[in-house]
Amino acid sequence: MHRTKVTVVEEALDANNTIAAANRADFDRHGVAVVNFMSAPGAGKTTLLERVVTGLPHVRVGVLEGDVQGSMDADRLARLHVPVTQINTDSGFGGECHLDANMVRSAIPALALDEIDLLVVENVGNLVCPAEFRIGEDARVMVSAVTEGEDKPLKYPLMFRTCELVLVNKIDLLPHLDFDLDALQRNIDRVHPDVEQIVVSARTGEGIDEWREWLLRVATRDEVAA
């Protein structure tokens, strides 16, 4: 029984990778760089996007929003006059807890790829399954908020291990928490040695310039350490 289940999962991931490659080919044909943006619920993804999407010189940004239901984050970003497309994963049972390559593929006709240079895909808030599904991205970024504790890399290692960048967010709250930033950064390094980390506060703006510059490097196809 267990063996059967693992086989099914492997086949599903194979199918996903095939579709992800098709997405990648479409993005390449239009010269669009793609970032898969992930975190736990409430870590600050949307606010971190609001901080940078309109400030990238010569880079036209589009956003693909993934949510179980609703379009609150999409509405926030649309207010900044950024083209936003919404995917809802709801299917009557609470919906899928992640985006996969096929869901992204279904949205491609709606994404005016000729009019953007960088597509940021804001995934469903979840530290487990989004990490298992490639969508055709150039790079993966995750947000780990200091309010979530130092242990998250050890409990959700696949997410931390498959990202090119970890944004350590809500750093403005550090004086009010029993939290050891060094311990978090050591734990990140333990599951993904030498992964790039930027300490940020979406609220105060700390680290936001560095985050913007990182996105600019992806958008202009400079090397991103993987």
Added chain:
Amino acid sequence: MHRTKVTVVEEALDANNTIAAANRADFDRHGVAVVNFMSAPGAGKTTLLERVVTGLPHVRVGVLEGDVQGSMDADRLARLHVPVTQINTDSGFGGECHLDANMVRSAIPALALDEIDLLVVENVGNLVCPAEFRIGEDARVMVSAVTEGEDKPLKYPLMFRTCELVLVNKIDLLPHLDFDLDALQRNIDRVHPDVEQIVVSARTGEGIDEWREWLLRVATRDEVAA
């Protein structure tokens, strides 16, 4: 294709409910009340348990810990001399993002049900899939930390809708956040009218007595508003 998928999900949930009923019968035979304890990663479930598991008069508590991998939370609780059993969902692909009835069933032989009155099942940190799987529980409790923002009930309604209690945690951080507690509580009420809410701080102890009393009511089979 979409219709096929929904059918598969329905069948899986039917099988889950059958196994959940078997779990329930086992728990009843041993007179054990069961709480399914859920939240996003880092909302404070383990700390909220540490605060109460040894302080319930005449109620012997056991804990079943669900994690993708590792046993950090189980180790923390074991230090309090509470019997703790660990389930790891890891299966080579990052693991399941939730506990289901069958995973809990597989742990029952390891749970000394004759020696406890209340079993708290700490689910995998995730606001989506854990809400879809009954495990044979008497009641469901979720934690919503104020650091996660006011919008979570609207984005993850199934989780909020299927709980008997919402613990609004990290209330000690309120002075340091741009956060509207009334808005969160209105949103909770919108997706689950009149659900019981307790505002708590695992850190300062605010609301912990009320949380302990709620658990005591479940353990002694007093009516819990559903």
